[in-house]
Structure formats: C-alpha cells, structure tokens
Amino acid sequence: MNYALQIDRLKKNYGDHTVLKGLNFNVEKGEIFALLGVNGAGKTTALECIEGLRKYDGGSIVVNGRRGIQLQSASLPDYIRPMEAVRLFAKWNKTKIDHSMLSTLGINELAKTLYTDLSTGQKRRLHLALALIGNPDIVFLDEPTAGLDVEGRISLHDQIRKLKSQGKTIILASHDMAEVESLCDRIAILNDGNIVFWGTVAELTSKVGKRYILHIKTEQGEENFESDNIGDTMLTLLEDFKQRGIAVTDIKIDRGTLEQHFINIARGKSE
Numbered sequence: 001m002n003y004a005l006q007i008d009r010l011k012k013n014y015g016d017h018t019v020l021k022g023l024n025f026n027v028e029k030g031e032i033f034a035l036l037g038v039n040g041a042g043k044t045t046a047l048e049c050i051e052g053l054r055k056y057d058g059g060s061i062v063v064n065g066r067r068g069i070q071l072q073s074a075s076l077p078d079y080i081r082p083m084e085a086v087r088l089f090a091k092w093n094k095t096k097i098d099h100s101m102l103s104t105l106g107i108n109e110l111a112k113t114l115y116t117d118l119s120t121g122q123k124r125r126l127h128l129a130l131a132l133i134g135n136p137d138i139v140f141l142d143e144p145t146a147g148l149d150v151e152g153r154i155s156l157h158d159q160i161r162k163l164k165s166q167g168k169t170i171i172l173a174s175h176d177m178a179e180v181e182s183l184c185d186r187i188a189i190l191n192d193g194n195i196v197f198w199g200t201v202a203e204l205t206s207k208v209g210k211r212y213i214l215h216i217k218t219e220q221g222e223e224n225f226e227s228d229n230i231g232d233t234m235l236t237l238l239e240d241f242k243q244r245g246i247a248v249t250d251i252k253i254d255r256g257t258l259e260q261h262f263i264n265i266a267r268g269k270s271e
C-alpha cells in the first residue's frame with residue numbers, strides 16, 4: 001500500500017496525563033483524511049506530533065513526503081501584510097512564489113491589507129496559501145472551516161478538493177460531521193486516547209444505516225432507546241411497559257444520524 005502516513009503505537013503524555021495511549025492508523029497517498037473526536041480528545045496533540053511540532057513519548061511516525069502545515073489563527077503578527085508573509089515563507093522554504101496558487105486562493109487581492117484587518121475567511125485562505133508555499137505532498141489543516149460562513153466553507157472545501165485532484169494528501173482535524181461527510185475519504189475517531197473507529201465514511205454511514213433511536217412517551221415522561229433491531233426492541237419494550245403497568249402515549253422512531261453515531265462512538269458507547 002502507498003501510504004503518506006504510518007502511525008504506530010503513538011503515545012503522548014503531558015506530565016502524568018496520558019493523552020495518546022498508542023494510536024495506530026495509516027493514511028493513503030492522495031486521500032482526504034480526518035481525525036475526529038470531542039473537545040480534548042487529543043486531535044491537535046496528535047496532529048502536532050505528526051507535523052513534527054511536538055515531541056512524543058512512544059511509538060513511531062513515518063511521513064512519506066513534504067509536509068505543509070496550516071497555521072492556527074493568531075500565528076502571524078497583526079501588522080504584517082499577506083504578501084510580506086508570502087515572501088517570508090517562500091524565503092524560508094527556498095522556493096519561488098507560485099502566483100497561480102495565490103490567485104486561486106484570492107491572496108493577490110488582499111496584498112495591501114494588514115493581517116489584523118483580514119476577515120476570518122481571508123485569514124484562513126492566507127494560512128492555506130502559506131501552507132502550500134513549499135509545494136507540499138501532505139497538507140495538515142486543523143479545523144479549517146471553524147468560524148467561516150457558508151460561502152467561506154464552500155469555497156475552502158472546493159480548494160481542498162482541488163488539492164486532492166493535484167495528488168496531495170490532506171489531513172485535517174474537525175468537529176464538523178457535515179464537512180467530513182462531504183470531503184473525506186477516510187476518518188479516524190479518537191476517544192480517551194485511543195482510535196475507536198478507523199475506516200471510510202461509507203463504512204461509518206453503513207453502520208448508522210442500521211441504527212435507530214426509539215422515543216417512547218409514557219405518562220411518566222419520555223425515554224429514548226437505541227437499537228439495531230427496531231422490531232424486537234419495540235416488542236420487548238412495550239411488553240416491559242405493559243408488565244410495569246405504565247401506559248405508552250406516543251412512539252417515535254428516528255434513524256440515527258452519522259453525527260449521532262459518531263458522538264456515541266467518541267463518547268465510548270459500544271457500537
């Protein structure tokens with residue numbers, strides 16, 4: 001297999017707090033891959049170890065290709081202008097400025113604005129341009145569309161798809177299932193320092209397809225139940241309520257969404 005990234009038993013502690021307990025996953029060349037997990041799951045820590053920005057305490061990381069890392073907001077000085085930042089990054093990377101990439105990302109039109117005066121979307125576009133300056137094979141994006149409006153998200157998603165069509169591998173951390181469903185080939189879900197799901201979005205979706213949430217209202221309130229076998233679950237529950245002498249007043253069945261399923265996995269409920 002042609003891997004861009006091979007992570008084997010990656011461990012990271014902050015003092016006596018073990019954040020990554022031995023992560024194993026691979027990312028194929030040319031795919032868009034997302035690391036998902038609730039707040040504090042360890043996504044940024046894992047990305048920073050892989051990016052080479054943070055030391056880790058065990059395991060191995062193999063990166064096959066040049067890395068390009070999107071800066072976090074607030075990483076550039078307020079009074080730098082976009083083209084000054086571009087020139088600096090080109091110098092550090094010992095490379096020529098790719099004006100066609102800058103124009104695709106609309107950086108030329110921002111040339112004279114101070115960094116502090118750029119909108120969130122414009123900053124994100126600049127950060128992406130700076131990540132692309134050394135023509136990397138693997139591009140790392142930490143929550144690339146957080147805080148963007150719908151138009152900004154669509155435009156950034158188009159840029160990310162374009163990078164994939166150029167053969168680049170994209171690795172992103174995200175909270176946003178809609179983003180992940182529309183963009184990513186494969187995902188890993190982090191929970192409590194471990195990978196609890198690794199696979200394609202279709203594989204996760206197929207699991208969700210079988211999952212139902214049953215809302216049963218009784219005179220005592222509403223209770224929710226999850227099931228893969230809605231018929232059997234409903235019969236068992238109705239029998240149980242009957243035996244306890246509780247009157248059922250309403251029943252609603254929801255097919256669980258991908259997001260709901262993700263949250264259940266990420267919070268450690270069994271599949």
Ligand SMILES: Nc1ncnc2c1ncn2[C@@H]1O[C@H](COP(=O)(O)OP(=O)(O)OP(=O)(O)O)[C@@H](O)[C@H]1O
Nearest residue numbers: 014017019037038039040041042043044045046173
């Ligand atoms: N520099 C640090 N020193 C000590 N603890 C840290 C440090 N950075 C992160 N942590 C802790 O490590 C855990 C994982 O944090 P991390 O930022 O990697 O998670 P995350 O999944 O990216 O979260 P979020 O979605 O909120 O960005 C958290 O409990 C956090 O408090």
